[in-house]
Amino acid sequence: MSDFWRRFRRNRGAVVGLVILVLVFLLAAFAPLLFPGSPWDMATAPFVPPGEEGMLLGSDSLGRDVAAGIAHGARISLMVGAVSTIAALSIGVSLGAIAGYLGGIADDAVMRFTEFFQTIPSFVFAILLVAIFTPSIGSVVFAIAVVSWPPVARVVRAEFLSLRSREFVQAAEVLGKSRLSIVLTDILPNALSPIVVLSSLMVASAILLESALSFLGLGDPNLMTWGFLIGAGRSVIRLAWWMSVFPGLAIFLTVLALNLVGEGLSDALNPRLARQRGGAA
Amino acid sequence: MTLSRRGLLAAASAPVLMSVQDALAQGVAPRRGGTLQMMLTPEPPVLQIGVNQQGPTLVAAPKMFQGLLTFSPTLEPQPLLAKSWTISPDGKEYVFSLQEGVKWHDGQPFTADDVVFSITKFHMELAPRARAIFQLIETCEARDPLTVRIVLKQPFQPFLLMFDATAAAMVPKHLFDGRDYRTAPAVQRPVGTGPFRFVEWQRGNFIRLDRNEEYWKPGQPYLDSIIYRIIPDSQSRRLALESGQVLLSQTNDIEPFDIPALRQRQNLEVHTAGWEYFSPLSWIELNHRVKPLDDARVRRAMSMAIDRNFIVNRLWFGVGKPATNPVASTTRFHDPAARLPAFNVAEANRILDQAGYPRNAQGVRFTLKHMALPYGEIWTRLSEYLRQAMRNIGIAFEMESTDAGSWARRVGNWEYETTINFVYQFGDPTLGVERTYVSTNIQRVTFTNTGGYANPQVDALFLRARTSAAAAERQAAFSEVQKLLIEEVPQIWLMELSFPTIHDRRVRNVITTGLGVHKSFDDVFIAG
Numbered sequence: 001m002s003d004f005w006r007r008f009r010r011n012r013g014a015v016v017g018l019v020i021l022v023l024v025f026l027l028a029a030f031a032p033l034l035f036p037g038s039p040w041d042m043a044t045a046p047f048v049p050p051g052e053e054g055m056l057l058g059s060d061s062l063g064r065d066v067a068a069g070i071a072h073g074a075r076i077s078l079m080v081g082a083v084s085t086i087a088a089l090s091i092g093v094s095l096g097a098i099a100g101y102l103g104g105i106a107d108d109a110v111m112r113f114t115e116f117f118q119t120i121p122s123f124v125f126a127i128l129l130v131a132i133f134t135p136s137i138g139s140v141v142f143a144i145a146v147v148s149w150p151p152v153a154r155v156v157r158a159e160f161l162s163l164r165s166r167e168f169v170q171a172a173e174v175l176g177k178s179r180l181s182i183v184l185t186d187i188l189p190n191a192l193s194p195i196v197v198l199s200s201l202m203v204a205s206a207i208l209l210e211s212a213l214s215f216l217g218l219g220d221p222n223l224m225t226w227g228f229l230i231g232a233g234r235s236v237i238r239l240a241w242w243m244s245v246f247p248g249l250a251i252f253l254t255v256l257a258l259n260l261v262g263e264g265l266s267d268a269l270n271p272r273l274a275r276q277r278g279g280a281a
Numbered sequence: 282m283t284l285s286r287r288g289l290l291a292a293a294s295a296p297v298l299m300s301v302q303d304a305l306a307q308g309v310a311p312r313r314g315g316t317l318q319m320m321l322t323p324e325p326p327v328l329q330i331g332v333n334q335q336g337p338t339l340v341a342a343p344k345m346f347q348g349l350l351t352f353s354p355t356l357e358p359q360p361l362l363a364k365s366w367t368i369s370p371d372g373k374e375y376v377f378s379l380q381e382g383v384k385w386h387d388g389q390p391f392t393a394d395d396v397v398f399s400i401t402k403f404h405m406e407l408a409p410r411a412r413a414i415f416q417l418i419e420t421c422e423a424r425d426p427l428t429v430r431i432v433l434k435q436p437f438q439p440f441l442l443m444f445d446a447t448a449a450a451m452v453p454k455h456l457f458d459g460r461d462y463r464t465a466p467a468v469q470r471p472v473g474t475g476p477f478r479f480v481e482w483q484r485g486n487f488i489r490l491d492r493n494e495e496y497w498k499p500g501q502p503y504l505d506s507i508i509y510r511i512i513p514d515s516q517s518r519r520l521a522l523e524s525g526q527v528l529l530s531q532t533n534d535i536e537p538f539d540i541p542a543l544r545q546r547q548n549l550e551v552h553t554a555g556w557e558y559f560s561p562l563s564w565i566e567l568n569h570r571v572k573p574l575d576d577a578r579v580r581r582a583m584s585m586a587i588d589r590n591f592i593v594n595r596l597w598f599g600v601g602k603p604a605t606n607p608v609a610s611t612t613r614f615h616d617p618a619a620r621l622p623a624f625n626v627a628e629a630n631r632i633l634d635q636a637g638y639p640r641n642a643q644g645v646r647f648t649l650k651h652m653a654l655p656y657g658e659i660w661t662r663l664s665e666y667l668r669q670a671m672r673n674i675g676i677a678f679e680m681e682s683t684d685a686g687s688w689a690r691r692v693g694n695w696e697y698e699t700t701i702n703f704v705y706q707f708g709d710p711t712l713g714v715e716r717t718y719v720s721t722n723i724q725r726v727t728f729t730n731t732g733g734y735a736n737p738q739v740d741a742l743f744l745r746a747r748t749s750a751a752a753a754e755r756q757a758a759f760s761e762v763q764k765l766l767i768e769e770v771p772q773i774w775l776m777e778l779s780f781p782t783i784h785d786r787r788v789r790n791v792i793t794t795g796l797g798v799h800k801s802f803d804d805v806f807i808a809g
Binding site: 038040041042061062063134217218221222232235238239 | 662
């Protein structure tokens with residue numbers, strides 16, 4: 001473990017990313033304490049510029065506190081990112097494992113199915129799903145999960161294909177272990193590192209997707225999210241730039257942090273790759 | 282009492298009329314020439330009024346087509362194609378004398394036959410609103426080429442309001458009679474009697490109208506031509522106005538949030554008048570089939586919890602007026618004495634406490650679904666404001682989003698709990714207010730009494746006002762129904778909507794009637 005941390009630490013960017021991410025987590029966790037009450041409450045006059053009348057980041061067109069919106073929005077963004085990634089992982093890992101381990105017809109069937117999803121532009125597909133199921137937090141998470149599992153399935157399948165012919169797997173088969181237990185206890189732990197790296201990037205893209213949907217007015221109308229804040233501020237950007245700039249920064253920093261952490265994880269989990277990269281640089 | 286109030290209204294209307302004429306007299310002498318560039322949003326499918334009755338057509342078509350009458354800001358009828366008119370004492374017989382020497386754009390004379398055709402055939406077939414009123418006609422005949430006589434089955438006092446160009450424009454019989462009105466060649470190249478004739482329409486780009494040299498008003502129109510530009514993006518429209526590429530914006534061209542900045546510009550004037558004939562009124566539409574919305578005390582408390590000044594000033598940037606009453610203040614028979622109770626959250630909470638709707642541990646008395654009106658961002662903001670206002674009295678609004686098609690379907694099918702709606706009043710409560718409150722109009726159709734409010738007293742009062750020929754008697758019935766509706770608050774009225782007309786200061790005489798930019802523009806000119 002300390003070895004892992006040492007390798008992770010070597011990537012400066014990853015450490016910065018981790019720090020930002022921890023700050024965002026803290027902001028989300030303490031949002032109800034920092035900004036008590038609902039982020040929808042009209043706290044002051046509309047269009048108060050940042051720093052005036054106790055509004056750190058200004059107020060929006062209804063006099064709502066933009067800072068409170070960002071803090072409460074962090075909860076939703078992180079939650080959507082986490083839940084939809086977990087959902088996408090469970091679909092992607094199971095299908096990838098089936099395809100990679102069983103091979104043959106099962107592999108063909110699963111891969112054609114995956115390609116079917118991959119050929120549809122993911123954002124358009126997500127809009128379609130949300131529009132069909134009417135915008136709510138559930139339908140947004142569902143749509144993001146449905147459009148983001150195919151890459152997971154492909155990565156997992158590739159890992160399984162290479163691992164299943166290894167000697168330790170053959171040994172397990174000879175020992176008479178059940179297929180399920182081979183997949184879960186022998187192959188999966190060895191395929192974990194690319195999945196971990198991929199999922200950190202998926203959280204980032206899920207946050208972006210959710211923001212884009214909210215920006216278009218397809219978010220849950222009962223929840224304050226970053227995308228909603230930007231969407232609401234877009235039309236008055238010449239009057240109140242702070243309404244879209246600060247939530248935009250929040251998205252930018254969070255997504256950047258997740259990407260940096262993802263890279264750090266990749267370095268830490270694949271020491272050989274990291275060394276090669278270091279050597280080249 | 283009511284007689285004197287009616288008298289007061291009439292007295293109040295005279296100075297307004299005079300001031301408009303004074304303004305015309307005092308203004309700069311009309312200058313002939315120049316092209317007025319404007320915008321039309323969104324692009325209409327056709328410009329033939331009647332075949333299409335949507336907003337953009339109603340704005341552009343009256344430059345080419347005219348009605349028998351037009352209306353002052355206080356909705357008094359003014360002559361247009363009808364030089365004068367008489368109404369029999371029993372309120373059943375209307376005789377219109379037409380202007381002399383009026384020609385269609387193709388050179389044919391405009392006669393009483395065209396009027397009869399337009400009323401009894403063209404609009405009867407095409408326009409549902411006209412059909413509902415014109416079916417009251419028993420006979421409509423051309424007494425001579427310049428006189429039309431109409432006899433109604435029963436007196437119907439708002440009848441004259443149907444003769445504006447936006448309601449029943451005169452169309453040429455010789456180009457439509459015997460053809461399919463929707464596909465006749467004239468639909469693509471409109472021919473009217475108006476001050477401007479159709480010249481060119483490049484789809485997605487512009488519509489051009491030129492001066493009608495044979496226009497029947499001597500010396501008019503002043504403008505050489507009118508060009509409507511089609512600019513789909515609202516920020517581009519604002520830039521076009523700011524940069525002087527267009528000299529006038531109207532209806533939905535400019536978003537409310539852009540108005541404060543445009544008010545600051547020295548070369549532009551911002552007007553919100555000119556919507557008196559339409560008088561759109563917005564409200565929270567309640568479905569009375571959903572408990573506890575059938576309880577008048579709940580509705581009264583909800584109404585009292587809303588700060589209408591906030592809505593007008595903060596959301597609509599001062600374009601519009603807080604609603605005081607189910608009849609807009611610019612509609613005839615509005616009773617200024619009937620006013621909604623003032624904004625008072627404490628009192629609203631007290632009413633709900635007394636009515637037996639206690640708050641639970643979370644401070645919520647009950648939860649209602651609320652469907653925002655999907656007509657653009659400002660309506661979403663309005664719903665967000667209302668949700669907070671309702672939270673203050675312990676009512677939780679759970680928001681639902683829809684698209685425009687689903688909104689109309691769900692409201693039409695009564696599949697909603699609360700939503701936002703706005704409806705045109707067309708100058709008279711019988712034409713535009715009655716339909717929302719009478720139990721005989723509870724239909725599975727949008728813009729009827731979809732809320733399902735039923736009150737025999739309200740029905741009787743509206744019926745009395747509809748069938749009575751005397752204005753004083755109608756005023757009495759309308760005053761009573763306004764007081765009654767304010768007690769009952771069947772729908773929670775929010776705001777008298779208006780749309781800004783913004784134009785260069787050199788453009789004169791833009792808003793002179795109760796129809797604003799829907800008029801013919803024959804007296805509009807660009808000062809040097």
